[in-house]
Amino acid sequence: MADPFFDTNHRLVAEETPGDNAAAMGVGELAQKLKRVVEGEFGHVRLRGEISGYKRVASGHAYLSLKDDSAVLDGVIWKGQVNMLPFQPQDGIEVIATGKITTYPGRSKYQIIIDRMELAGEGALMALLEKLKAKLAGEGLFESARKKRLPFLPRTIGVVTSPTGAVIRDILHRLADRCPSHVLVWPVKVQGDGAAQEVARAIGGFDAMPAETRPDLVIVARGGGSIEDLWAFNEEVVVRAVAACSIPIISAVGHETDTTLCDFAADLRAPTPTAAAEMAVPVLADLRLTLDAHAQRTERCARRYHDRGRERLEALVRVLPKRDALLGPQRQRADDAGARLDRGLERRIGSARSQLDRAGGALRPAILEQRLLRATERLEGVRRLLDSVHPNRPLERGYAWVEGRPGGKVISTAAAARGAGAVTLHFRDGAVDARVERSGAKAYDKPVVDQPTLL
Template sequence: MDDSLSLDAKLLAESGQGDNAPPLSVSEISGALKRVVEDRFGYVRIRGEISGFKRAASGHVYLALKDDKAVIDGVMWKGNAGRLPFRPEDGIEVVVSGKLTTYPGRSKYQVVIDKMELAGEGALMALFEKLKAKLLGEGLFDQDRKKPIPFLPKTIGVVTSPTGSVIRDILHRLADRCPSHVIVWPVLVQGEGAAKQISHAIRGFSEMAPDGPVARPDLVIVARGGGSIEDLWSFNEEAVVRAVADCSIPIISAVGHETDTTLCDFAADLRAPTPTAAAEMAVPVRAEWLATLSEGKARMARSVQRSLNTAQERLEAQRRLMPALTDLLRPHQQRVDETSERMKYGMSQNIAHARSRFANSAGALRPSILKQRLARSQEQFRRLDLPVSLVQRPLADAQQRLDALWRLAQQVSPDGPLKRGYARVSGPDGRLIANRAAAIKAGDLDLHFQDGVVGATVTDKAPARPKPAPPSASRVKKAPDDRQKDLF
């Protein structure tokens, strides 16, 4: 390799002759580009499809706009993002307005969005269908979530604009049909902040206490007049649809005309084609109701009268078949007369017999006869007076026999020998032990002495006892030939 270097391959950068382009720093060139872009594209409107939508914790929105050939980044600061009339999502075609600028930190250009709008009704309907599919999948439109509409609500809450013709139509229709107590919650029904106010009003009615200072509605009507899909878009917002679905009070949705459809209609318990129709669905016609009640009252009266007439006819027929009361009583009256005559005859006969028996008894009760019977009785009693010796002799004989029996009982008593130093032996069961074999079999014995009982245990061997010492010769006496036998 040649050691000489060419002019284009110098190691150090130098400014050549006639070079009037000094080198710029990265920040300088980025700033220059930023100024050029912002001066050239101070205000732009861009149409594209949203991609990579993201809302940061700070409230700023970051996204990209694309078509089939290019992509441009976009940013929307918190203040403008909070005023969006709809919720941006990926895949929605929009038209944004703002200014084009660069972001030197990444060497990218981007659009700072001041305003965002949907690109025609097609984009709006696409957003509508996408949100509808999402809420349908969550079950917010299921039929089993629908609550029945009360037949005659005492209080009706209306969520609508207080200055439009809608509230006047509803009040006028309610007054014609059946006057009811109406509570109006005024809200915006179109434009920025309308969806937030509508959802807060619905939730406010739902959270009212039944016994609070203001009567809690039995029915809520969410109403708005007709308009384009953009005008009615507040009733398609997710916050409003969820508030309708979560409301604990039955809701009638009356948004737009008959051909207009919003997501609020799907979530409500009943959809009315117009606000006036909602008032008609809310209450019955008072005159028709009173006529129905009058007709029912008349029918009930005719039914009762017809039943009474039928019962009276049946009673009259039964009365003609029944015998007369006098015919029913005559046999009983005859039996009463016969019984009365028999009682009179029987009573006279009984009185006659009683008088005859009394006369016979009175003749036998003369005083002389009673005195004779008394004298005979007293004589018999005096004869029964016996001497005392005849009673004392049997008593003395009986006492002697009793004493002899008692002496004999004391002689044969098993506790008698105990006083002379003997002991009575018994087993654990209290039975008397009379021999050695029974004592060994029993094992434990009770020795009964005169002054108490002592326990003892039997061993098979007799205890060894020392032999008595032989008596001294001086005290030995000759025993007779017939020695006395051992008592034991």
Template sequence: MSDLFDDDEPGAGGNAPTLSISDLSRAVKRQIEDGFGHVRVRGEVGRVSRPRSGHVYLDLKDDKAVLASVMWKGTAQKLRTQPEEGMEVIATGRLTTFPGQSRYQLVIESLAPAGVGALMAMLEKRRAALAAEGLFDPERKRAIPFLPRVIGVVTSPSGAVIRDILHRLRDRFPREVLVWPVAVQGERCAPEVAAAIRGFDALPPDGPVPRPDLLIVARGGGSLEDLWGFNEEEVVRAAADCSIPLISAVGHETDTTLIDFAADRRAPTPTAAAEMAVPVRAELHADLARLDERRLAAMARLLRERRERLRGAARGLPRPQALLSERAQRLDMAGQRLPLALSRMADRKRLRLGERAAALDPSRLRAHLAEPRAKLRTLSLGRALSRRIEKARDRLGSTRLRPQDLSTRIRDGRARLDAQVQRIERDAARLLPERRRALDLASGRFAPLASAMLADRRRGLTALSRTLETLSYTRTLERGYAVVHRDGLVKRAAQVSPGDALQIEFADGRVDVTAGGDAPSRPKPKRKSPPPDAQGSLF
């Protein structure tokens, strides 16, 4: 076995120098980098890894081999199209080795899709993935407002697109326009467009900056690579999440981007987007004029129909004179009967008043109050006690008993009588204040009632006296008339003979006169003594 490890034994290549692993790796690295310092390869992107460092590790492959590749952070940030698995690309860089794993790899300095077909394939793959999430469903689409108050436009402020939109809006229906400037091409396109859509959507309704009622994302035509920013996932998701209705106007009619599927409406051109946003004011004025003409014609037709109906109904109504004539006649008749009815009613009321006045005579009231007052005077506790004692004595005297029983009954009777007297005295002492209070209360209530009744009777008597005074003949005397008396009231001249002693009553007194002249002779009427309370009257 010692022969196996004999270093002095010569062999093939025995004169070659012995190298370390590191020296050999460096030698291989130099050889490969010198021989392949600049290469350009075409292949399909396989596995893609993006660690937190920002570098991108990927595999480039074809049907027979796999080439490990790496892009440093600076290069990856500058790429216009990020590599995705299955994408065919053309990579430019330098070949080197990684001694830590004994492998060679391509350090990519630039990466581009291998033609339009590769971009279209990647675009179709991304569209299918986003559609599977439901971002393109018709149920998510919102209706465009008929006449938005504020329109937000996401586009480049220096291009012709914004001028075309503003010009078209001014021609159709001028509206307030807010422009959010963005880059519409290149690396900054996708993040700026997504930020603009989300920024418009985040504006408060009552904030200092008015919140748009409609958004337009617009860009002019270009190649697929120029429009690629509107195919990025962040732009599509921002458009799908926006709560403001959005019109996509990217490119020309033949250009299609993924934002077109996520937007609520797609316009073939930016000018067409402005036409979709607002109606034509002149057409609205014309429509309003036509509607106003129709309204006036309908009102005129309605008025004619109602006028004809009113005339037809009026022909069926009776004349006002016929309706009022009967009621007017009844009113006239009632007016003629009214004075007589009022007179009769006044007579009835006057008669009833006289009856009530007779019933309310003060003398009757005094007589009515005298009886309760006498009962109150005669009511006395001592008399009641005396009567009860007398009755008890009478009952005792009428009872015939033996002397012993009589004395016993007398004692018992006296005891009961004394107890009864004490009970009566207690009851009297208890009831007397109550009865006095009740009597005082009744007297207190009686006095106002009596005063009120007397006042009412007094007022009635005064009214009757006024009526009597009004109807008395003395009022007539005060007006210049006189009354002739001769053993009574003289009513006719035939009752007076020459030489008769007469009394003429005036308003202020009587005058004795003697009748003279040639009066016709007549038989003297039988004289009647007038009643003491007789009173003459002219009526």
């Protein structure tokens, strides 16, 4: 067996040998050549396949695979193209993708860069619709418990529709016929790219308005068309906006046979936009007739109640006793009481007159003089007592009383006089100011008078 290290077909170190057609190329160089060959050969292609492994990453780009019974091809949708897709891709949906075949050298594979994606026929469209319907129903967005009652007579009605189509004219005309109302129109596209986003923003815009201007009812309306024409109202963003709106919503998309997911999420479905206007408001003439009928019934009930009350009163009056029969005993008792009162007053006056006579006999002049004399003596005794305790009485015997300056408080001790310094001496015939010179004088020392002044 030949040694591989010395076999000329299995050299350890590569060397250029005679007969080699080309030098060894790098892996990247080969990848680039393959990329140019693939892109030059195929360019743009249209592929039919089923979506598998669809995911959208944080950058906004989407990655997926297209497969059929025999092969699988990876695909990429850049962020700008994802936002322009007319539907939300989901696994299991058959589509037709248009794009450019290229290679990805980093993983040694080829893939399709998708520029446009469409559903592969109405069958695929219905399959996508059923999958989305099942998903949203599983979240409870279509449950009847979430439905809100429509206001009986809305003051303001918001309409989400195209401003140029016949739909808005039909709605305004029917509202004017039945019950003229204030209408706010939020113009949107009702089909094509971006229509679903505009409808969802309009619903959210009405819901975010201030309470004083926000409509009491919203109508989402569009005329009839194919399932593709109405597809914007099957988009998840529209369905979620309808379900989340706090304002009651009537869905009037398409004709009677057309059904969209918006109809399931709305609080009420109308077969046509005109029917939505009829559901939104009552007939004003019928309402006036109803109010008139209620007024008449109320008046009849009040009159009937009044008549029955009068009949009961008259019946009671007939069975009541006569006035004289009711008041006769009371009148007699009043007369008896009046007679007894006269007699009682006479007796009371006679008794009082007797008491007055007895008291008058006891009031003799001698008794009054004695009482007056005793009262005079008591008054004179009180006067003498007051005169004896008058504060100026001791002054007549040579005493004086001392008043401190300033303040005018009576001083009764030597210590208080020394503390005051300046004093006023009050005598029987007047007062003089004095100043205490000897702070150490004894109690019996006389104060030195400084410039006595007669007051």
